[in-house]
Amino acid sequence: MAVIKAFKGIRPVQDLASKIAALPYDVMNSDEAREMVIGNPHSFLHVDRPEIDLDPSIDIHDPKVYEKARENLDRMITTGEFTQDEKPCLYIYRQIMNGRSQTGIVFCASIDDYMNNIIKKHEFTRADKEEDRINHVDYCDANTGPIFLTYKEDQIASEIIEAWIENESKRKPVYNFVAEDGITHIVWVIDNDIIISELTDLFKEIDYLYIADGHHRSASAVKVGLKRRAENPNYTGEEEFNYFLAVAFPDNDLMVMDYNRVVKDLNGLTKDELIDKLQEKFIVTESTSEEPLKPAKKHTFGMYVEDKWYLLEAKDGIYDPEDPIDSLDVAILQNNVLTPILGIEDVRTSDRIDFIGGIRGLKELEKRVHKDMKIAFSMYATEVHDIMDVADIGEVMPPKSTWFEPKLRSGLFIHQLK
Known part of the structure; x- marks a missing residue:
């Protein structure tokens, strides 16, 4: 009440x-x-x-x-x-x-x-x-x-x-x-x-x-x-x-708009080494379009590195679909890419990562990669019911999950x- x-x-x-x-x-x-x-x-x-x-x-x-x-x-x-x-x-x-x-x-x-x-x-x-x-x-x-x-x-x-x-x-x-x-x-x-x-x-x-x-x-x-x-x-x-x-x-x-990520380096990896590691948990497809890649559904991500866009599709088994937090796209990216591959343990405190609200547009991701970053990830926007599901179980969303x-x-x- x-x-x-x-x-x-x-x-x-x-x-x-x-x-x-x-x-x-x-x-x-x-x-x-x-x-x-x-x-x-x-x-x-x-x-x-x-x-x-x-x-x-x-x-x-x-x-x-x-x-x-x-x-x-x-x-x-x-x-x-x-x-x-x-x-x-x-x-x-x-x-x-x-x-x-x-x-x-x-x-x-x-x-x-x-x-x-x-x-x-x-x-x-x-x-x-x-x-x-x-x-x-x-x-x-x-x-x-x-x-x-x-x-x-x-x-x-x-x-x-x-x-x-x-x-x-x-x-x-x-x-x-x-x-x-x-x-x-x-x-x-x-x-x-x-x-x-x-x-x-x-x-x-x-x-x-x-x-x-x-x-x-x-x-x-x-x-x-x-x-x-x-x-x-x-x-x-x-x-x-x-x-x-x-x-x-x-x-x-x-x-709720997408809340995208940009990272300063590849954690010592080459682009090819990065993609090899990503393919263990994602289907990686190079985009044929020159336009920025905006994910069209949950559990997919755009990745911009070395002037090319790639689509990442999460494979089954890398997240728990019944877990309101583990199944969030921000959590999937954090748990399978940012931490284990790019070495970013805490997105709240790391100076190697930055966040760009969807209101700025995906061209801003390309701009930052050309300016002071090395790689960008475009996100599918978190949905309102996702926020409510997490709140209903008394938990909190991962950092930088929502941009209203x-x-x-x-x-x-x-x-x-x-």
Whole structure:
């Protein structure tokens, strides 16, 4: 049973929504963020990446950075760049990318659901990244970017939720703009108490919510909530700090893109020696096309080395088809190629491997091989049900398994903790 809560959203004034809305803080570094805000003082990166307004010599985890985040957020609210809804609302958020749309409900999720595994995870988190967002949420006294959740569409409640979304989205939206990357963002406000109550009850019939993206932000939001509980021992559970900002999409709306790999060397092998080793576990076929090779089905891989593309087809017996993790393509490549042949034991820490999201295109793989890498692997995209299967058994996905597009914009919804 998933608990959702309406909230008094702090939102951009209509004329500034397109200028304020920004990509999530974790898809760019500080230098890139500085470039992105040139000519746009309204960008929410001034809140989510506040170091861009400080001297570059200052450590990005210095308290001054979080103080600047709070200062910038307060200023944007005070100067009228944001407005706050007078009553608790839910919101509909639709994104359209290349003609394909995904539409979800924006609400506050329960930190207890997170701790009780009603909200399921599929990734490990790093303490340093958690600490950064804990400080950011704590200083700002707000959740500034929604956690990307999903739920199984094949439930009766989800069908009714979809019908409500369809009905409410016939009204005039409060925002409708195309961002600089060509993605359309549309938002509707649900302020009708009857509809809010209906949707809240419907989510109680949803068995689980799954984190698609935002594991560090959700873990950090929960820890700030627990910190506030400790500071307020007489809390009732209804206080805003017991909840965090989220948006949930039905799983059939989502698109997971390929997350490809490039490696710096062949671990001392020649190309012919590499192919000989690969043929023990894969059927290896040289491509006759000059175009990059995009795998067309699971358990197949494209490989680019010495200006040629090859198709690798996994042979039977090299993975357990009944094991949700072992049968993942990222696991098959790791267990049969990256570790035993190329000598990469830990993809999290090795400086010999890099990862390229499918949004960059396969030509980017060729570019990197010609520039600073030796070999590239194109992947068949992980499917949403694969993520859910792994989460359902309480396990985690291998590193760099998923790349969701489009990315949720930060700054369109802010949830205050007080």
